[in-house]
Amino acid sequence: MLDDLDRRLLRYWQAEPSLSPGELAQRCGMTAGKAGRRIARMEEEGIIQGLGRDVNWSALGYAVEVSLRVTLDKTQGNAFDVFLAEARQVPEVIEIQTFLGRVDVRLSVIARDMAHYQQIYRARILTLPHIADIEALMHVARIKADEVLPL
Missing domain, CATH: 1.10.10.10 (Winged helix-like DNA-binding domain superfamily/Winged helix DNA-binding domain)
Known part of the structure; x- marks a missing residue:
């Protein structure tokens, strides 16, 4: 401790x-x-994990961030594993989270602009396996991005 x-x-x-x-x-x-x-x-002990630096994606020309809430078709026993393995292969997916409840997975997707996002969405996201439903939330502002714990 x-x-x-x-x-x-x-x-x-x-x-x-x-x-x-x-x-x-x-x-x-x-x-x-x-x-x-x-x-x-x-x-x-896993208390400190990694010492990497955050990358400012907007400084590299990525002006659009979209959060996709995905509900999977869980009639296939390996739907989660297959979906997650393929989602990891999409370079513009910068974060993947899993949940219990109506939404199974949340993907954070970055793109240069809306046209680029549409291209990623149609060619790479919609082709991911086992998607039953998907909802897109357009990122407007990051109000707090802090992982500092009250120690």
Whole structure:
């Protein structure tokens, strides 16, 4: 379980992800070795996952984001697995989430413009297997995109 030092490391890291392990250790009042061991342990335990950078898709020319709510035809026993495997192959699908309830899957799709989205939708999305129903929600604004936890 996390102790106060672990939570302190995570709080500083969440607030400023660009901190090096040495800078992080200094801010937390511990040695770099101790901070490094704690970070390694949290990575091994799956508390810290990946240290990648977010990509600003709009800066690369992707101005449209659409959220697709998909209900699958579950009469086939492997509908989820087959659908998810093929959806992963669509490069413009940047996120896939599964749910319990009326909606089974949500896909986040990016495109350069509406014409490009229509092309992706017709050629790549509608051809995915086992779709019973699909609803598109046009992304207007991202109000909060924060994964910082209250540690």
